[in-house]
Amino acid sequence: MSVSVRIPTILRTYTGGSAEVSGEGATLRDVLAKLDSDYPGIGARILDESGKIRRFVNVYVGEEDVRFAQGLDTPAPDGTQISIIPAVAGG
Amino acid sequence: MSLPPLVEPADELTVDEVRRYSRHLIIPDVGMAGQKRLKNAKVLCVGAGGLGSPALLYLAAAGVGTLGIIDFDVVDESNLQRQVIHGQSDVGKPKAESAAASVREINPLVDVVIHNTALTTENVMEIFSGYDLIVDGTDNFATRYMVNDAAVLLGKPYVWGSIYRFDGQASVFWAEHGPCYRCLYPEPPPPGMVPSCAEGGVLGVLCASIGSIQVNEAIKLLTGIGEPLVGRLMIYDALEMKYRDVKVRKDPECVLCGKNPTVTQLLDDYEAFCGAISDEAAEAASGSTITALELKGMMDRGENIYVVDVREPNEYEIVSIPGATLIPKGEFLNGSALEKMPQDKKIVLHCKSGARSAEALAVVKDAGFSDAVHVGGGVLSWVKTVDPSLPSY
Numbered sequence: 001m002s003v004s005v006r007i008p009t010i011l012r013t014y015t016g017g018s019a020e021v022s023g024e025g026a027t028l029r030d031v032l033a034k035l036d037s038d039y040p041g042i043g044a045r046i047l048d049e050s051g052k053i054r055r056f057v058n059v060y061v062g063e064e065d066v067r068f069a070q071g072l073d074t075p076a077p078d079g080t081q082i083s084i085i086p087a088v089a090g091g
Numbered sequence: 092m093s094l095p096p097l098v099e100p101a102d103e104l105t106v107d108e109v110r111r112y113s114r115h116l117i118i119p120d121v122g123m124a125g126q127k128r129l130k131n132a133k134v135l136c137v138g139a140g141g142l143g144s145p146a147l148l149y150l151a152a153a154g155v156g157t158l159g160i161i162d163f164d165v166v167d168e169s170n171l172q173r174q175v176i177h178g179q180s181d182v183g184k185p186k187a188e189s190a191a192a193s194v195r196e197i198n199p200l201v202d203v204v205i206h207n208t209a210l211t212t213e214n215v216m217e218i219f220s221g222y223d224l225i226v227d228g229t230d231n232f233a234t235r236y237m238v239n240d241a242a243v244l245l246g247k248p249y250v251w252g253s254i255y256r257f258d259g260q261a262s263v264f265w266a267e268h269g270p271c272y273r274c275l276y277p278e279p280p281p282p283g284m285v286p287s288c289a290e291g292g293v294l295g296v297l298c299a300s301i302g303s304i305q306v307n308e309a310i311k312l313l314t315g316i317g318e319p320l321v322g323r324l325m326i327y328d329a330l331e332m333k334y335r336d337v338k339v340r341k342d343p344e345c346v347l348c349g350k351n352p353t354v355t356q357l358l359d360d361y362e363a364f365c366g367a368i369s370d371e372a373a374e375a376a377s378g379s380t381i382t383a384l385e386l387k388g389m390m391d392r393g394e395n396i397y398v399v400d401v402r403e404p405n406e407y408e409i410v411s412i413p414g415a416t417l418i419p420k421g422e423f424l425n426g427s428a429l430e431k432m433p434q435d436k437k438i439v440l441h442c443k444s445g446a447r448s449a450e451a452l453a454v455v456k457d458a459g460f461s462d463a464v465h466v467g468g469g470v471l472s473w474v475k476t477v478d479p480s481l482p483s484y
Contacts, residue, residue: 009256009330010285013421019331041425045284056280060337068340083337085326087276088255090288091142091230 003031003076006083007042014042023082028061029072031082046084056087092322094268096315097223097248100127101156108200112154125314126154132313135159135222137210137238139190141293142228142252144176145302146309150226151194151201153310158194159222161206162186169484173295210234212357215241224312225249226305230288232279233361239264239272240357243347250308250320252301254293255286259301259327262320262339263308266348269321274342274349282366282446290443297329368449375453376445379464383473386439386466390414397436399428400470401451402443410481412441412473423451429458441466441473443484 005023007015015021021038025031036043048054051072059066060083066074076082104112104126115121115129132155136143139162150158166174166181166189174186181189187207194203206218210229219225219241227238227249235251242249248265251272264271304325311317323336347354358364368376381389389396390413400407400415407417420442422428428451432438438460442448448465455463466472474481 009258009328010291019328054280055278056276056285058275063337065338065340067342083326083335085260085324085337086285087232087280088253088258088260088285089230089232089235090254090291090293091138091140091228091252 002078003080003082005031005035006081008084008086010086010088011042011045011084014039014045023076025076027072028059028066028074028076028082031076032072045086058085059083060085092268092318094312094315094319094321096128097313098128098132100124101130103127104130108154111198111200115153120316121314125316128314129154129310130156132224133157133159133222134224134226134309134313135161135219136226136228137161137234138228138230139174139176139186140164140170140228140230141173141254141288141295141298142302142305143190143226144174145299146226146228146252146305147176147190147194148197149303149306150309151198153306154198155201155309155313157202157204157222159204159206159218160187160190160194161208161210161218162190163207163209173293173298175299210237212237212359212361215357216245219245219247222247224309226309227251228302228305231365232285233365235272236279236364237357237361240347240354242266243271244356248312248321250305250312252305254297254301255288256291257294257297257329259297259304259329261301261304261308261325261327262323263312265321266341270339270341271345271348273347274345275324275339277342277345279365282368282372282450290447294329297327300327300329368446369453371453371457372446372449375456376449376465376467379452379456380445380449380467381439381464383466383468383476386412386441386473387477389439395436396439397433398439398441399432399451400442401440401448402470406443406484409484410470410474412470415441420447420451423454426454429455432458432460438463439466440464442469444469444471 003023023031024034061074112126134155164186166177176190176193185207187205191203191205243266252261308320324339325336398415400417401420418428440448445467452465474483
C-alpha cells in the first residue's frame with residue numbers, strides 16, 4: 001500500500017527538507033515503522049518510549065485524527081494522505 | 092454548523108460610523124445589524140506580538156467597539172520584522188501602549204483598554220470576564236493552556252492561532268459548541284522538544300496569514316455569519332502555499348470539557364505544567380551554571396576549557412562566542428556529540444539563552460563529564476555583559 005506522508009517544518013530536518021514523502025504499510029503503525037527506517041530518528045519524535053503516539057503530536061489519516069479512530073492500528077488505504085501535526089506555540 | 096451571533100446589536104450607528112463602515116454595510120451578510128453587533132462587541136487580544144499585530148489592526152478597522160490589549164513586554168528591535176502594529180519610534184515602549192496608539196490612529200471610535208501586565212492565574216478570570224471573545228496570540232505553551240482553561244471555565248469562545256517558521260495553525264475553541272485546545276493537544280510537549288519562534292524563527296508575513304484568519308473568525312462569531320472554524324483545525328504551509336483543514340473532535344475524555352472533568356478550576360502553575368526546562372536539565376544546571384563574565388575570566392586566565400555552542404549553524408553565523416565549537420543540541424540528544432568531547436578539558440556549554448545548553452549539560456554530565464558547566468543566559472548574556480559590540484537576535 002502506498003501512501004503520502006506530510007512532514008511538518010519542525011521534522012523536515014529528518015527528511016532532507018522534504019514536505020511530503022511516500023510511505024508504505026497496511027496500518028499507520030507499519031507506515032511509521034517504514035518512515036523511521038527511511039528517515040532514522042523521525043519515529044522517536046512521533047512515538048514515545050512505549051511506542052504510543054506522543055500527546056502533543058496529532059496524526060491524521062485522511063481527515064481523521066487517529067486518536068478517535070483505531071490509533072496506530074488505523075488502516076492506511078492506498079493513496080491516503082497521512083499528516084503529522086505537532087503542537088506549535090509561536091505567536 | 093452555523094452559530095447564533097455572540098453579541099446583540101448596538102442601538103444605532105452614527106452618521107460618521109455609517110460613512111466609515113459603508114463597505115461592510117453594503118455586504119448583505121453583514122449589513123447594519125452586523126456592524127451594530129461589532130460596535131457592541133468587546134474583544135480581548137492576548138499578546139500584541141506577531142499574531143496580535145495584524146489581529147488588532149483589523150479588529151480596530153472593522154469597528155469592534157471595545158478592544159482590550161494585554162501584553163507585559165516592551166517593543167524590541169527584533170520584533171519589527173513582523174509585529175507591524177509597532178514602529179521604529181516605539182522601541183523600548185510597552186507593547187500594550189504602542190499597540191493602543193496604532194489602534195487609535197486607525198480608528199478613534201474604538202474604545203481601547205490597555206492591560207499593561209502579564210496574564211496570570213490571579214488576573215486571567217477577572218480580565219476575561221469583561222469580554223465577549225478572546226483572540227489568542229501568545230507565544231508559549233504555558234499561557235496558551237491558561238487561556239484555554241480560563242475560556243472554557245468562563246464559557247467563552249476564543250480564536251486560537253499559532254505559528255512557527257513557515258507553518259501556521261488556527262482554530263476556534265468553544266467548549267459549549269465543540270472541542271477545546273486540550274481536546275486537540277491533551278498535553279504540552281516536554282521542554283526542549285518544540286522550539287519557540289525565538290529559537291527557530293518565523294517568517295514575518297506568516298503572522299498576517301494566520302492573524303487574518305483569526306480576525307475573520309472573530310468577526311463571523313460576533314455577527315453570527317458563515318461557518319465558524321469550530322471543530323476544525325486550519326493548517327497553512329507557506330512554502331507549499333497550501334491550506335488544509337482537518338477535523339478536531341471534542342474528546343469525551345478531555346480533563347477540562349469532557350464528560351467527567353478532573354480540571355474544574357485553573358491550575359496553580361502553568362509554567363510547571365509545561366516545564367520551562369526538564370527536571371534532568373534543571374538538576375544538571377544546579378551548581379554548574381557560570382555567567383558569561385566568568386567564562387571571559389576563564390578564557391583570559393588561559394584555563395584549559397573546551398567551549399561548545401549547542402545552537403544551530405545559522406544562529407552561530409549571526410553571533411558567536413570567540414573560540415566556541417559548534418555542536419548542535421540534537422547531537423547531544425542522540426549521543427553522537429559525546430565522542431567529540433575532550434577528556435582532558437573542562438567542558439563549557441552555551442546556547443542562546445541557557446535552556447538548550449542545560450539540556451545538553453544533562454547529557455554530558457550523565458556521560459561522566461562531572462565538572463562540565465553551562466553559561467546562564469547564553470550568548471545573549473555574553474553580548475550584554477562582555478562584548479556589547481556584537482549583535483543580539
